[in-house]
Amino acid sequence: MAALMEKIVSLCKRRGFIFPSSEIYGGVEALWDYGPLGALLKNNIRNLWLKKFVQNREDVVLIDGTVLMHPKTWEASGHLESFTDPLIECKKCHSRFREDQLTKKECPQCGGKDFTPSRQFNLLFKTFLGPVEDEAHITYLRPETAQSMFTNFKLVQESQRLKVPFGIAQVGRSFRNEITTGNFTFRSKEFDLAEIEYFVEPGKDEQWFDFWLEEWRKFFLDLGLKKENLRLYEHPKKSLAHYSKRTVDIEYKFPFGWAELAGVANRTDYDLKRHSQFSGKDLKYFDEETKKKYYPYVIEPTMGLERALLAVLCNAYTEIKGGRTKTTEATKEIEVVFKIDKKIAPIKVAVMPLVKNKPELVKKAKEIFEILKPHFMTQYDEVGSIGRRYRRQDEIGTLFAVTIDFETLEKDDLTVRDRDTMSQERVKIKDLVECIQKQLLKMD
Ligand SMILES: [Zn+2]
Numbered sequence: 001m002a003a004l005m006e007k008i009v010s011l012c013k014r015r016g017f018i019f020p021s022s023e024i025y026g027g028v029e030a031l032w033d034y035g036p037l038g039a040l041l042k043n044n045i046r047n048l049w050l051k052k053f054v055q056n057r058e059d060v061v062l063i064d065g066t067v068l069m070h071p072k073t074w075e076a077s078g079h080l081e082s083f084t085d086p087l088i089e090c091k092k093c094h095s096r097f098r099e100d101q102l103t104k105k106e107c108p109q110c111g112g113k114d115f116t117p118s119r120q121f122n123l124l125f126k127t128f129l130g131p132v133e134d135e136a137h138i139t140y141l142r143p144e145t146a147q148s149m150f151t152n153f154k155l156v157q158e159s160q161r162l163k164v165p166f167g168i169a170q171v172g173r174s175f176r177n178e179i180t181t182g183n184f185t186f187r188s189k190e191f192d193l194a195e196i197e198y199f200v201e202p203g204k205d206e207q208w209f210d211f212w213l214e215e216w217r218k219f220f221l222d223l224g225l226k227k228e229n230l231r232l233y234e235h236p237k238k239s240l241a242h243y244s245k246r247t248v249d250i251e252y253k254f255p256f257g258w259a260e261l262a263g264v265a266n267r268t269d270y271d272l273k274r275h276s277q278f279s280g281k282d283l284k285y286f287d288e289e290t291k292k293k294y295y296p297y298v299i300e301p302t303m304g305l306e307r308a309l310l311a312v313l314c315n316a317y318t319e320i321k322g323g324r325t326k327t328t329e330a331t332k333e334i335e336v337v338f339k340i341d342k343k344i345a346p347i348k349v350a351v352m353p354l355v356k357n358k359p360e361l362v363k364k365a366k367e368i369f370e371i372l373k374p375h376f377m378t379q380y381d382e383v384g385s386i387g388r389r390y391r392r393q394d395e396i397g398t399l400f401a402v403t404i405d406f407e408t409l410e411k412d413d414l415t416v417r418d419r420d421t422m423s424q425e426r427v428k429i430k431d432l433v434e435c436i437q438k439q440l441l442k443m444d
Contacts, residue, residue: 017034125176149197164296169196171194185309242270318337319335345399349398354404368404376440402414414432
C-alpha cells in the first residue's frame, strides 16, 4: 500500500497537482503547495461545497473571518487550556512523538526505548499583534474557523434577520502545529477548513446532529468517493473534545489505512456561553414566537478541503496493466487514468490538432480552443503523438479530448473522446459547446 501512495505522490508532483512547499530549499515538513491542477481541483471541491450548503440552502449564510483574532477568543474557546497533545521525546535521537500514537514504547526513528515524561504540547501557532513582542500582544493563528462564527453570531443573525435554526458557513485557512506528520498531505500544519456552525434550539440538537451527519456523508458521495471506502466512527464519550457532547467522524479508506476525513460535532451551548462570559455581551437568542430566550446549541459539520482532495486523488487513481488500447506500443506499459468525478475534474477539455506540423490544423485547433475557453477549463495540447497526448490527459483526469484532423477542415466536425469509455464521437463544431455541456450536466 505504501507503494501505491508513493505513485500518487509522484504523479501529483510530476503533473502539477501538489508540490512540497519551498521545494528548492528541500521542502518543509507537513507543508504543501498546490500546483496548477491541484489549485483548480481544490477550487472545484470548494465550489461544490458552497453550492450544496450555501447556494442551495436558505438557512445557511457564508462569512469570511480573519485568521488572527482577539487573544481573548482562545481563552474563551478553551484552546489555550485544552488544545494539546501529549508529547514525548526519544532521549537517544531527540525525535518527538505523540504519546498516544506510538503503538509500542519504541522510537520509530532509532529504536530507542528511553523517553522523556510526557507533557502537554499546545498546537496553536503563536504570534504577536503589532510591533511589540511581549506577553500582552500575543495572539494565535486560528486552528479552526469556528470561533469567528460564534463571535459574529449576533451580527449575522440580526443583519440577516435569521431565525433559529440557521447556520453560518465558512471556508478558510487554519493552522495547527502538529507533532505527528506524514502520510503525504494528510496531516498538514496549514490547511483550509470548510465548516458550518448550525444553531438549533436546545433539545432539538440530537435530531439535527443526525440530519447533518447524513448531509455530510452524502457530500463525499457527491465528490465521487466509493461508498465502500467510507465509514462512520463514533467517538467514545471519554475521548470527546472539551466542548463536545457527541462527535462522529467520517473516515475514508486511504492507501495507508482508515483515517478521519471529516466530522460532525455537537458543541452544545459551550461556545456561545463562554464568549458571553468572556466578552460580557449577551449572546442569547430571543425567539419572537415563543418569547423564550436561550443559548442555541450548535451542530458543527467540518472537513479539511485538502483531506477531501487527497481522498479524491486516492479514489481516482486507476492503473491499467498493459494499457487500454491494444493497437499501440502502449500495450506493454501500465496506463494511468485519474478518474476524477466530472463535477470537480480540474481540466474539462483538451484541444489537440492531430499533428503539430500542419499549420492549417494548428490554426483550426486554436480557433476551437478560443470557442471552448469561456465555457470550460480547457487545455491546448500539441506536443507528442496523439496516443501519448491522450494518455497524458487521462493521467490528469481531463474529461474530454477534442481532436482536429483533416476531415475537420472539410466537414467542420471533430472527434470528442471520453476519458472513461475512450469512445470517440464526431461532433459538428457549432454543436460542440452544447454537446459537452450536456454531458457534464448528465453527471451532475
Ligand atoms: Zn530515537
